[in-house]
Amino acid sequence: MSLPGGDSAQPSDQLSDDRRPDERPYVVCARCGAMAEVAPLTWSYSVEDGVGRHVCDSCARAHIRAIEARLDSDWW
Template sequence: MDEETRHPTGPDTEHPVCARCGVTAAGDTPPATWACSVEDGRRQYFCEDCARTGIRAIESRLDSDRW
């Protein structure tokens, strides 16, 4: 639990990179509008556009009374 959080970075940058489309965040931390997921023990970030696309795909599979 005392381990330092490591953020995914691009090949030549210290900035977080979207795991789906590869866009790089402007700062050294992902913007609040980005989504974060831990998959197979790895933290991945998704830019706002990719996060919205994923959320819409999930919502489209739900019955309308669920959302």
């Protein structure tokens, strides 16, 4: 099947991906840029303005007071 402009349509399961097959996506710390293949259990995850953000354990420990300060008083 051909689309306007001469491009051929491909089923969604055959669309090309920019990543190589052996390349895995990484989880990246929103503060320092540390990377991990999967989010370790020690990392923190938050949703800010509808965007999910991971924070590594080192950054979470360094900034724990600022993280706790943003919690509603109902948490305490």
